[in-house]
Amino acid sequence: MNFQNEVMVFIEQRDGKPADVSFELLCKGHKLAEAMNGKLKSVVIGAGVEEIAKETFRFGADETLLVDHPLLRNYRTLPYSRILNDIVKSRVPRIVLFGATVIGRDLAPRVASYTKSGLTADCTDLQISDVKYLNHEYPKLLLQIRPAFGGNIIATIITPDVPTQMATVREGVMELTPIEKPNEIKITRIEYKPDPVDELVQIIEQHRENNKVNLKAAPIIVAGGYGLSTKENFKLVEELAHTIGGEVAGSRAAVDAGFVTPDRQVGQTGVTVRPKLYIAVGISGAIQHRAGMQESNKIIAINTDPEAPIFEIAHYGIVGDAAEIIPVFIEAYKHKLK
Secondary structure (H helix, E strand, O other): OOOEEEEEEEEOEEOOEEOHHHHHHHHHHHHHHHHOOOEEEEEEEEOOOHHHHHHHHHHOOOEEEEEEOHHHOOOOHHHHHHHHHHHHHHHOEEEEEEEOOHHHHHHHHHHHHHHOOEEEEEEOEEEEEEEEEOOEEEEEEEEEEEEEOOOOEEEEEOOOOOOOEEEEEOOOOOOOOOOOOOOOOOEEEOOOOOOHHHHOOOOOOOOOOOOOOOHHHOOEEEEEOHHHOOHHHHHHHHHHHHHHOOEEEEOHHHHHOOOOOHHHEEOOOOEOOOOOEEEEEOOOOOHHHHOOOOOOOEEEEEEOOOOOHHHHOOOEEEEOOHHHHHHHHHHHHHHHHO
16 A cells, blocks of 8 residues: 555634644654554645644654635635645655544544545554554554443454545544654645635634633542432532532433533533542542543542442442442531632
């Protein structure tokens, strides 16, 4: 297969502000590129976005492909996919990464379809490994790892028969760590040639509302699950979080039961968090939930079931009734503050 030994990351931006997930993917892309002895390239599309292009070098980029034009200020499916189709088709990178955002989920399938590339959605890990498959050796192949079958198993997906492998990853899954010695800035400008097709869909108005809950930035999170049984019991989670200065979160089952709002859901279909302290109350610990919080610095689990999977990743486990344990927690904490 003819391909460039490169990892390429699409840098998403809105109103000139880059998405955190794009820089997180650069950090992971830097490690993947090192593992395959390749190069990391960022792709920045927009209007007046040269500073974003320069910023990508803080996170490991070897080169930035910059497409800068006033008509590209706002994301539109047709021009953006046409630009990226041309880049991937002509340069044939080994790996292309997108954030699993509204934009990334719209763009990635179009590019994968046009370039006939493999694409795996919502990966929770990415690795490089030599693979033997159907008696063929595939050196330095991308392992695309994600929960499957409703979260009952962790699947490792490979796309050995295509030159370019693509994946989307949700925000917070990969760690954001600027590198110590960034490469010298190298920006390659690619000319945008407008096409009438690009104007088939135009933006008339945009209405966006920022999320008021920022679980990603919370150093302490107290999360409740369906095991709390009632909304009244869930208030214990809220009280504990308020007492220790943490944010309230919940599992998908707790959200579905109406105990907590969807913007506070942690897990594969919610938010991925890495707090200093994560307290899981009445959460069994299904794969989907663990995928969103297992990188927490310290995990305390409270559950009546001693066999609950959450105890497999908890640093401290308490088997018992949360209705009895949480008030003791709160009283002990308040006593310490006296």
